[in-house]
Amino acid sequence: MLILRRTLRIARTLLLCLIGLCIALVATIQIQQRLLRRDAERLDGEIMSCELLKTPGADAVRFFSSWGNLVQTTGNCEAGNCTMKIRAFDWMARHEFFQQHQWLVDHCPWIGGRNMAYEGDITVVNGVVAKKRFSLLTEYITPPDESGRRHYHLREGVIQTLSHFGDTQLERCDSLMREHPEYCVTSPYDCTKCSRMEIDFTPFAPTNEIARITRFNFDCMTRWSPCKKIGDVLPAAAAEYEAEAARTRDLSRSGDDELHDWWLKTVWINARESENVVIAEVVSIGHLPVVSRQEAPPKPNAGAKLRLVERLKGAKDWEPDELRDLYVGKNYLTGPPETYPTIRPGARFIVLFESSFKIEPVRNFQNSVLSLNDANLVQVRFGISRDFEAAFPIIQ
Numbered sequence: 001m002l003i004l005r006r007t008l009r010i011a012r013t014l015l016l017c018l019i020g021l022c023i024a025l026v027a028t029i030q031i032q033q034r035l036l037r038r039d040a041e042r043l044d045g046e047i048m049s050c051e052l053l054k055t056p057g058a059d060a061v062r063f064f065s066s067w068g069n070l071v072q073t074t075g076n077c078e079a080g081n082c083t084m085k086i087r088a089f090d091w092m093a094r095h096e097f098f099q100q101h102q103w104l105v106d107h108c109p110w111i112g113g114r115n116m117a118y119e120g121d122i123t124v125v126n127g128v129v130a131k132k133r134f135s136l137l138t139e140y141i142t143p144p145d146e147s148g149r150r151h152y153h154l155r156e157g158v159i160q161t162l163s164h165f166g167d168t169q170l171e172r173c174d175s176l177m178r179e180h181p182e183y184c185v186t187s188p189y190d191c192t193k194c195s196r197m198e199i200d201f202t203p204f205a206p207t208n209e210i211a212r213i214t215r216f217n218f219d220c221m222t223r224w225s226p227c228k229k230i231g232d233v234l235p236a237a238a239a240e241y242e243a244e245a246a247r248t249r250d251l252s253r254s255g256d257d258e259l260h261d262w263w264l265k266t267v268w269i270n271a272r273e274s275e276n277v278v279i280a281e282v283v284s285i286g287h288l289p290v291v292s293r294q295e296a297p298p299k300p301n302a303g304a305k306l307r308l309v310e311r312l313k314g315a316k317d318w319e320p321d322e323l324r325d326l327y328v329g330k331n332y333l334t335g336p337p338e339t340y341p342t343i344r345p346g347a348r349f350i351v352l353f354e355s356s357f358k359i360e361p362v363r364n365f366q367n368s369v370l371s372l373n374d375a376n377l378v379q380v381r382f383g384i385s386r387d388f389e390a391a392f393p394i395i396q
Helices: 001-047 057-065 095-100 102-111 168-175 207-213 235-249 253-261 266-274 374-386
Strands: 071-077 081-089 116-125 129-141 154-159 183-186 194-201 276-288 301-312 323-326 350-354 370-371
Touching: 001 081, 001 129, 001 183, 057 116, 057 129, 071 129, 116 207, 116 370, 116 374, 183 235, 194 235, 207 235, 266 374, 276 323, 301 350, 350 374, 370 374
Parallel strands: 154 194
Antiparallel strands: 071 081, 081 116, 116 129, 129 154, 183 194, 276 301, 276 350, 301 323, 350 370
């Protein structure tokens, strides 16, 4: 009997210790998650409170200085040109012990634990806040499948400032931005185990709209049941994306093409998105050789020799005494001016082009070579002014 009582006493003590350890672990995880959420909400609030192209860089430096060693700085903030970044992970990701005992991580969802991370950065240029970014990453682990394997599902919400949208974003955004050309909500990828919602916006996007769609659901960091859908992380953004995607889903081929090309036909947006914009004068017209990647000799194309008159944006490598080739269809050399600019020696045009200008035909000629008149010039200059990176370099 004495041995039995001692055994029961030891078993009871061990059980109580085990229960105590479990309670301590649950409490630790929950406290750490709430501290992480508090910091994420604080960083998001500080970043979003900065007004782009208005808030002094010194204010941003003051915000970030309170984060201590978490801040990673690139550039020289004292000179007014730097990027400050903060990145933080959940308690389990920060401790090597959990990485060496993956089974603990697999079972943490039972007690409300999950892998999480947040990241935020601000870029200061010429003494003012020029760009800002914030992202929240959450993960949930599925119950074991038939083979006993668990699967990790990532959900990430990202909000970030862009000077212009560029080719990559335009491929996703061109059909979604007609009503709001200063911001775009996309879901760049959506697979079985990963989903991402991205909000790209320029400094000129409506403040109230950006405040509405960039509101994160920080409950995903602390609630017991994990956020399984990207719409749980960014509810307003996901709802807007679904509504806009639904409007374009059943369009005809011609309607879809028109929606994708609308920005090319909008002069100021075309100027904002183009890498280079110049005023050029036609020196001569004729047939020009075309560089071909094929072995067969290329056929000459109709085109014109252009002389640089004025750089409006980019084109730093086009020297004033250098002539460049503009490849065009033969119909563009002589045609009704209401359809396209008539190319003739002495005529001047606004030319919008990318880096491949020297070896490739200008894409979408009718929208890339504009008549030089006051109306077009006003729109072009306005579009260039919306691309604030064209005026100064951004710290990478």
